[in-house]
Amino acid sequence: MKPINVGLLGIGTVGGGTFTVLKRNAEEISRRAGRPIRITAVADKNLELARKVTGGEARLTDDAFEVVGDPEVDIVIELIGGYGVARELVLKAIENGKHVVTANKALLAVHGNEIFAAAQARGVMVAFEAAVAGGIPIIKALREGLTANRIEWLAGIINGTTNFILSEMRDKGLPFAEVLKEAQALGYAEADPTFDIEGVDAAHKATIMSAIAFGIPMQFDKAYVEGITKLDPVDIAYAEQLGYRIKLLGIARRREQGVELRVHPTLIPAKRLIANVEGAMNAVLVQGDAVGATLYYGKGAGAEPTASAVIADLVDVTRLHTSDPEHRVPHLAFQPDQVRDVPVLPIEDVVTSYYLRMRVDDKPGVLADITRILADSGISIEALLQREAAEGESQTDIIMLTHRTVERNANAAIGRIEALPVVRGQVTRLRMEALQ
Amino acid sequence: MKPINVGLLGIGTVGGGTFTVLKRNAEEISRRAGRPIRITAVADKNLELARKVTGGEARLTDDAFEVVGDPEVDIVIELIGGYGVARELVLKAIENGKHVVTANKALLAVHGNEIFAAAQARGVMVAFEAAVAGGIPIIKALREGLTANRIEWLAGIINGTTNFILSEMRDKGLPFAEVLKEAQALGYAEADPTFDIEGVDAAHKATIMSAIAFGIPMQFDKAYVEGITKLDPVDIAYAEQLGYRIKLLGIARRREQGVELRVHPTLIPAKRLIANVEGAMNAVLVQGDAVGATLYYGKGAGAEPTASAVIADLVDVTRLHTSDPEHRVPHLAFQPDQVRDVPVLPIEDVVTSYYLRMRVDDKPGVLADITRILADSGISIEALLQREAAEGESQTDIIMLTHRTVERNANAAIGRIEALPVVRGQVTRLRMEALQ
Numbered sequence: 001m002k003p004i005n006v007g008l009l010g011i012g013t014v015g016g017g018t019f020t021v022l023k024r025n026a027e028e029i030s031r032r033a034g035r036p037i038r039i040t041a042v043a044d045k046n047l048e049l050a051r052k053v054t055g056g057e058a059r060l061t062d063d064a065f066e067v068v069g070d071p072e073v074d075i076v077i078e079l080i081g082g083y084g085v086a087r088e089l090v091l092k093a094i095e096n097g098k099h100v101v102t103a104n105k106a107l108l109a110v111h112g113n114e115i116f117a118a119a120q121a122r123g124v125m126v127a128f129e130a131a132v133a134g135g136i137p138i139i140k141a142l143r144e145g146l147t148a149n150r151i152e153w154l155a156g157i158i159n160g161t162t163n164f165i166l167s168e169m170r171d172k173g174l175p176f177a178e179v180l181k182e183a184q185a186l187g188y189a190e191a192d193p194t195f196d197i198e199g200v201d202a203a204h205k206a207t208i209m210s211a212i213a214f215g216i217p218m219q220f221d222k223a224y225v226e227g228i229t230k231l232d233p234v235d236i237a238y239a240e241q242l243g244y245r246i247k248l249l250g251i252a253r254r255r256e257q258g259v260e261l262r263v264h265p266t267l268i269p270a271k272r273l274i275a276n277v278e279g280a281m282n283a284v285l286v287q288g289d290a291v292g293a294t295l296y297y298g299k300g301a302g303a304e305p306t307a308s309a310v311i312a313d314l315v316d317v318t319r320l321h322t323s324d325p326e327h328r329v330p331h332l333a334f335q336p337d338q339v340r341d342v343p344v345l346p347i348e349d350v351v352t353s354y355y356l357r358m359r360v361d362d363k364p365g366v367l368a369d370i371t372r373i374l375a376d377s378g379i380s381i382e383a384l385l386q387r388e389a390a391e392g393e394s395q396t397d398i399i400m401l402t403h404r405t406v407e408r409n410a411n412a413a414i415g416r417i418e419a420l421p422v423v424r425g426q427v428t429r430l431r432m433e434a435l436q
Numbered sequence: 437m438k439p440i441n442v443g444l445l446g447i448g449t450v451g452g453g454t455f456t457v458l459k460r461n462a463e464e465i466s467r468r469a470g471r472p473i474r475i476t477a478v479a480d481k482n483l484e485l486a487r488k489v490t491g492g493e494a495r496l497t498d499d500a501f502e503v504v505g506d507p508e509v510d511i512v513i514e515l516i517g518g519y520g521v522a523r524e525l526v527l528k529a530i531e532n533g534k535h536v537v538t539a540n541k542a543l544l545a546v547h548g549n550e551i552f553a554a555a556q557a558r559g560v561m562v563a564f565e566a567a568v569a570g571g572i573p574i575i576k577a578l579r580e581g582l583t584a585n586r587i588e589w590l591a592g593i594i595n596g597t598t599n600f601i602l603s604e605m606r607d608k609g610l611p612f613a614e615v616l617k618e619a620q621a622l623g624y625a626e627a628d629p630t631f632d633i634e635g636v637d638a639a640h641k642a643t644i645m646s647a648i649a650f651g652i653p654m655q656f657d658k659a660y661v662e663g664i665t666k667l668d669p670v671d672i673a674y675a676e677q678l679g680y681r682i683k684l685l686g687i688a689r690r691r692e693q694g695v696e697l698r699v700h701p702t703l704i705p706a707k708r709l710i711a712n713v714e715g716a717m718n719a720v721l722v723q724g725d726a727v728g729a730t731l732y733y734g735k736g737a738g739a740e741p742t743a744s745a746v747i748a749d750l751v752d753v754t755r756l757h758t759s760d761p762e763h764r765v766p767h768l769a770f771q772p773d774q775v776r777d778v779p780v781l782p783i784e785d786v787v788t789s790y791y792l793r794m795r796v797d798d799k800p801g802v803l804a805d806i807t808r809i810l811a812d813s814g815i816s817i818e819a820l821l822q823r824e825a826a827e828g829e830s831q832t833d834i835i836m837l838t839h840r841t842v843e844r845n846a847n848a849a850i851g852r853i854e855a856l857p858v859v860r861g862q863v864t865r866l867r868m869e870a871l872q
Contacts, residue, residue, distance in 0.1 A: 021726045025586050031651055031774035032583045034762065129581075135727035137581025144580075145565075145573025147468045148747030150461050215467055273733060276709060290457045291571035291734060291744035297709060298730035308727035311584030323763040326470065327756050338467035 001035035004318045007067035007098075008058070009089060010079035011044045014103055014130070016053045017303030018077065018310045023057075025311075033315045039077075043067045068093045075317055077310060078102040087111050094118045094126070099321055101313040103130035103306055106195075109204035112211070112218040116331040123325050127313035132205040133158050133282045135305030136298040137312065142212045142286065143333040149288030151213040153253035155266075155435055158205040160280035160300045161196040162228050162248040164188045166265075167278045170236050170245070176229060188280055198227035199248060199263040206250030209284070210261050214254055214342065215334035219261065222344035226264035235357060235428060238399050239267050242383055244355075245275040246430065258343040260350050267355050267401075267432035274435065285435060293435075348408040353382070353432040356400045358417065359424040362389040366422045367398065373420075377413040379405045395424060401432060439472035440754045443503035443534075444494070445525060446515035447480045450539055450566070452489045453739030454513065454746045459493075461747075469751045475513075479503045504529045511753055513746060514538040523547050530554045530562070535757055537749040539566035539742055542631075545640035548647070548654040552767040559761050563749035568641045569594050569718045571741030572734040573748065578648050578722065579769040585724030587649040589689035591702075591871055594641040596716035596736045597632035598664050598684040600624045602701075603714045606672050606681070612665060624716055634663035635684060635699040642686030645720070646697050650690055650778065651770035655697065658780035662700035671793060671864060674835045675703050678819055680791075681711040682866065694779040696786050703791050703837075703868035710871065721871060729871075784844040789818070789868040792836045794853065795860040798825040802858045803834065809856075813849040815841045831860060837868060 008015055019039055022029065030036045039057075043064035044050040050060045061067060068076055068089055076093040078100060080086045086107050091114075093100050100119070102108070108115065108131055119126045129139045133156065142151070157163050161183060168179045180197065183189035195201045207220040228248050239246050244267040253260040268275045273295055277283040282300025287293050299305035320328050332339055360366045367386065374381060380403040389396040402410070414427045444451055455475055458465065466472045475493075479500035480486040486496045497503060504512055504525055512529040514536060516522045522543050527550075529536050536555070538544070544551065544567055555562045565575045569592065578587070593599050597619060604615045616633065619625035631637045643656040664684050675682050680703040689696040704711050709731055713719040718736025723729050735741035756764050768775055796802045803822065810817060816839040825832040838846070850863050 017726075021584055025584060025725070028586050028651075029584060031770045032766070034766075034771045135724075136730055137577050140576060140581045141573050144752065145576045145748055146744065147751040148457055148461060148465060148744040150464050215464075273709060273712060276712060288571075288744060289461070290453075290740040290747075292741055294572055294732070294734035296730070296732060299728050304726040305728055308582065308584040308724060311726075312581055315583040316580065319765065320763050323759055327759040327763055329755065330468070330470075334467045335470045 003036035003038045004074050004321070005040040005072050006037060006075045006077060006314065007041040007043070007070055007073035008039050008077045008079070009043050009064045009067060011042050011050045011053050012079065013303045014306045014310065015079045017307035019053055021304055021307045021311060029311065029315065033318045035318065037314050037318055041067045041070055041073055064089050065092065068098065069096060073098060074321060075099045075101060075314060078104055081106065083107055083110055090115055091118055094122050094124055097122060097124060099125045099317045101127045101310055101317060103310060105131040105201065105204040105208060109207040109218055109220040112208065119331065120336050125317050125320065125328060126331060127317055128208070129313050130306050130309035132208055133284055134298070134300040134302065135308040136282060136284065136296045136300065137309070138209070138284045138296045139212065141296055142209060143329055146286065146288050146291060149290045151254070152287045152289060153251065154209055154213055154284060154286045155249045155251045155433065156206065156209065156284035157247055157274065157277050157282055158250045158284065158300060159196055159202040159248060160282060161189045161193060162202070163277065164280045166228060166246060166248065169231070169233050170240065173233050173237065175233055176231055197229050199225045202248060202250040202263045206252055206261060206263055210252035210259060212333040213252060214259055215332065215339050216259060216342045217339060219344045222261060224262040224264070224347040228265050231265050232428065235355070235430060238357065238385065239355065242385060242399070242401060243270050244268060244432070245270050247275065249433070251433065255345065257349070258345040261344045262347065262350060264431055267430055268435055272435055348411065350407045351404055352407065353404050353434070354402045354410055355430040355432050356402065356414070357428040358398050359395055360398055361422040361424070362394055362396045363422065369420055369422065370398065370417055373413055373416045374402065377409055379403065379410065379413055437471035439474045440510050440757070441476040441508050442473060442511045442513060442750065443477040443479070443506055443509035444475050444513045444515065445479050445500045445503060447478050447486045447489050448515065449739045450742045450746065451515045453743035455489055457740055457743045457747060465747065465751065469754045471754065473750050473754055477503045477506055477509060500525050501528065504534065505532060509534060510757060511535045511537060511750060514540055517542065519543055519546055526551055526562070527554055530558050530560055533558060533560060535561045535753045537563045537746055537753060539746060541567040541637065541640040541644060545643040545654055545656040548644070555767065556772050561753050561756065561764060562767060563753055564644070565749050566742050566745035568644055569720055569732070570734065570736040570738065571744040572718060572720065572732045572736065573745070574645070574720045574732045575648065577732055578645060579765055582722065582724050582727060585726045587690070588723045588725060589687065590645055590649055590720060590722045591685045591687045591869065592642065592645065592720035593683050593710065593713050593718055594686045594720065594736060595632055595638040595684060596718060597625045597629060598638070599713065600716045602664060602682060602684065605667070605669050606676070609669050609673065611669055612667055633665050635661045638684060638686040638699045642688055642697060642699055645686070646688035646695060648769040649688060650695055651768065651775050652695060652778045653775060655780045658697060660698040660700070660783040664701050667701050668864065671791070671866060674793065674821060675791065678821060678835070678837060679706050680704060680868070681706050683711065685869070687869065691781065693785070694781040697780045698783065698786060700867055703866055704871055708871055784847065786843045787840055788843065789840050789870070790838045790846050791866040791868050792838065792850070793864040794834050795831055796834055797858040797860070798830055798832045799858065805856055805858065806834065806853055809849055809852045810838065813845055815839065815846065815849055
């Protein structure tokens with residue numbers, strides 16, 4: 001059968017992996033897809049690299065717009081990244097009637113509504129399995145595997161860099177800055193790690209998952225984003241003592257008034273399967289009303305794991321590219337006219353539990369004052385850990401785990417606790433989720 | 437848009453769950469599917485139950501063949517189970533040009549080749565997400581999510597009853613028979629639990645997964661099937677001491693000479709995520725050459741989790757039922773003319789590691805005799821545990837973990853060990869997998 005022709009934009013790590021896997025598994029893939037899938041054109045600024053990777057088996061150019069305009073190309077793979085030229089290229093490809101496969105989470109989280117509307121109008125597919133959690137087929141699970149369910153919430157370890165750093169901080173008791181350097185040396189963190197360690201990358205992915213889980217538009221600008229840079233190893237250790245692990249989670253939860261969409265370090269019970277996802281691995285936990293909890297685990301980054309997702313999309317698109325659009329899965333899982341503008345709630349309206357650590361004077365009545373404030377705010381205490389003051393010390397740490405309350409209420413109570421003269425400095429506050 | 441009409445055969449646990457979830461989430465589901473999906477006809481021998489569950493919202497009959505012949509019905513859901521009348525009904529539905537959704541693993545594992553050939557010839561779909569691991573979308577992951585990969589092996593905890601029993605045996609140190617009674621009282625095991633505890637159910641599911649993972653026909657009759665009825669709690673405890681858990685795994689592995697397809701109690705490293713899947717939960721670990729290891733976890737049985745899979749199939753079929761068959765995913769993941777008759781290897785040709793426990797006389801030279809036999813057979817020892825003989829005892833236990841070898845070779849060595857005069861009774865042998 002006639003091969004389908006693919007134009008590849010960007011032949012870096014994932015692009016190279018895609019080329020390699022498509023070639024190595026050509027037979028296996030066409031046995032599934034029903035026809036060969038071949039990369040016929042590659043655009044990259046680095047022509048030498050492109051030549052090395054492709055070994056002369058594809059036409060090379062340093063002009064990506066030329067590939068997007070190539071009448072021979074059926075599908076464009078966009079692996080350039082970022083919001084700028086990638087957006088122009090994707091929109092141009094759509095305009096030219098080409099299907100698009102992309103791993104670009106930043107682009108979709110920020111410009112997805114525009115891109116999917118354009119694709120819908122032009123009758124082409126934009127596939128993005130590789131944009132979330134690398135090789136784990138989580139987009140397919142959410143869009144197709146769980147269609148029977150009203151999805152209640154999802155929570156994911158969706159950034160390998162930060163999960164590697166948190167695993168190392170816990171295992172070795174080292175501070176963030178030191179582990180970050182190690183992660184950079186090992187290639188687990190980039191030279192400029194801002195998007196990863198500040199939670200932005202996880203927020204891009206959580207935004208995409210929230211849209212397809214709940215049938216809402218992308219609302220990245222409304223997401224609450226908090227990274228791991230301020231995390232103190234002492235809190236990782238206290239959490240451990242209390243039976244919890246700290247993970248950077250991307251959380252999306254359906255509430256009556258709207259949707260919670262947030263990324264922050266989170267205490268989770270150590271006995272949950274997802275708490276045991278270590279190193280650079282990813283996992284997403286999804287709660288549906290019929291199926292209950294399901295978990296999806298695997299490599300969230302890297303050349304071949306991400307290529308696995310890119311190629312799965314290529315096979316899907318190959319299968320459906322000449323089909324009537326009504327036979328295709330809607331881009332955001334829900335039919336375009338059924339996407340509803342449900343608001344993302346501000347962080348003050350989020351309901352969660354809290355881990356609180358405070359430095360206090362070691363004298364009678366302190367605990368009574370603090371617990372009184374919490375009781376007055378209607379916040380129940382689930383667990384309490386008071387370190388015995390070391391000899392000669394006049395201060396000690398109190399650690400508390402609270403039951404669920406609305407963040408606004410927790411903030412007010414924390415403010416009152418910090419105002420107590422026996423409490424020294426600020427209260428350290430981390431959010432906590434039972435994930436049940 | 438015009439609703440799609442579904443005929444439901446069997447309104448027991450899963451049928452009732454399917455009816456309930458379709459009704460409860462009707463809006464959410466049609467927002468995704470693009471049109472309403474409604475059950476218009478229900479067949480069950482128990483008309484009173486059918487009346488109670490449906491509340492008069494569907495036509496009822498005790499004649500399933502009547503539903504299969506109903507010209508108004510677009511899709512038939514087969515939830516009768518077993519190989520007998522279910523096979524006739526499914527083939528008749530296909531003959532009548534109806535698409536079929538089924539949860540019947542026994543039927544597909546045994547008669548799948550015939551059924552899929554008939555569906556292919558008639559241009560209809562037979563969907564079976566619910567046949568393996570309940571609500572976990574593992575069929576979709578294997579058929580569509582991992583199409584880039586040459587799948588190397590998969591290993592699954594795919595029977596909740598036996599996983600519940602094994603978890604309880606470990607936690608409470610109780611023997612199999614006692615825990616089975618408890619499981620029956622709690623509803624985790626059926627009155628006749630044979631198919632579950634003897635591994636047959638897991639073998640049905642492993643057979644189905646092997647076909648779609650490797651592009652081979654169903655070969656259930658070639659599967660090696662060993663249940664958990666002979667498992668001694670002492671081996672669970674020794675395994676624990678050595679850092680392993682015992683799980684009933686369904687394993688399919690690609691080898692150069694053929695495919696391994698086997699179900700048996702298996703030692704796996706306790707630190708693997710899948711080793712921590714407890715109680716009635718299911719999980720499947722899949723190793724692909726590009727993506728590496730991915731894991732899928734969730735509820736493998738029960739009314740609504742299984743209904744979740746049935747309805748996901750309904751949505752897929754609804755979307756594609758008027759499409760050209762070339763736009764559909766092939767039943768067994770690979771194009772029908774690309775399914776290859778790769779043989780399933782006999783158990784003697786399987787390559788794995790072993791846990792060996794033997795009762796020996798507590799005197800010098802015994803260990804030397806045993807290790808000499810293993811060395812002569814080219815079997816290396818990975819770990820060894822020798823219990824100190826209790827005071828007054830003249831015998832003791834030796835436990836060994838071996839490196840990988842072919843089963844025929846292990847059998848021969850075990851035979852020679854059992855022939856040693858210092859070895860009492862039979863050697864207990866369990867297979868072991870590193871899952872890496």
